[in-house]
Amino acid sequence: RKMITILMFLTVIFINLSNADFVYEPSVDLNTSLFILLGKAKNYHQYIAVTQNTTSSVGAFWCQIPQKVTLGFEIDFKVAIYQTKLNTPSADGMAFIINALPTLDGNTSLGATGSVMGYNITNSAAVEIDVCKNVEFNDIREIHMGLQNCGPYQTNNANHSSNCDVVSPKKLPTFTAMRSTFTSYSVSCVYDHNNKNFSTYFDNNLIFTVEIDLTKNLSLINGDSAYIGMSAATGGYSANFNLLEMNYAELTTVDTVSSYSVVYGERLTVTGTNFKNDEKLSVYLGNASAEAVYYNSTLLYFYVP
DSSP: OEEEEEESOOOOOOOBGGGTBOOBOOBOOTTSSSEEEEETOEEOSSOEEEEOSSTTOEEEEEESSOEEOTTOEEEEEEEEEEOOSTTOOOOOEEEEEEEOOSSOOTTTSOOOSGGGTTOOOBTEEEEEEEOSOOGGGTOOSSOEEEEEEOOSSSBOOOOTTSTTEEEEEEEOTTOOSOOSSOOEEEEEEEEETTTTEEEEEETTEEEEEEEOOHHHHSOOBTTTEEEEEEEEEOOSSOOEEEEEEEEEEEOOBOSEESOOOOOTTOEEEEEOSSOOTTOOBOOEETTEEOSEEEEETTEEEEEOO
16 A cells, blocks of 8 residues: 655654565655645644635645545545534534645636635535535435536536436444534545545545446546545635644555564565665554565565564
8 A cells, every 4th residue: 555644744654565565664754745735725734724614615625646546545634623613503614625636736726715615616526514505405304425526528416416426425333513622533444446445434434335447437637547636615604623643554565475483683575666765664564564564676675672
């Protein structure tokens, strides 16, 4: 699994080497240029406010480098969604977006305010976290999640009565009401390309699994990649929609492993073709984690101290 850690935290993830997988974990600081903010999104260095807690506001966060999605991926992020305005309804929501447009700009990669939550983008798929019921979109009363995709040539929308509705609204067991203080939640989306399954978890609870083939439902960049990011929007009411952490893992397989017999102090050699020079990895070997892993030509060395 090829890991790109966005924002403040270097998340340590260990992969079972018997599956011949690997993890790429560069630390990315908030002040780098590896991501861009559009609309009302703002970097507060401890978090990113994807939009502002004012009415009719929309913003987006995008990683500037397209990520491969054809082998499958896992994305984990933490968000803070809450309402600091007393006795005020909340709206509208935020979304994780897979954006297969060829370029990122404010005209095509920033959607509208209000109930579409900023993800009405052509050639995209979006997992929404919707805190406001919109009767015209066939929303449920509870705070909910869903998956929307209109195919590669239509503009995505939040209408669950339309042909864009891949997963109808599902209520969230741990997020039943807006809170008035800072409250964070964890979300994971896993795409298994081999089985064409897309699964979403909220606070470790499985919310839905659906069959979808992103290679057919999106016109991918170079046939295999897309931009990843988030949007958030308010309408007649508002709320806080903050991104605290995001980790993207591309599921990639090492070709061969020369040996599984590893003892402390020895080095394990792995051959593969999917590496870049100087990638630094973390692995899991039984109960021992490798401290440092470096790539040289087509050899990957795991050193277990």
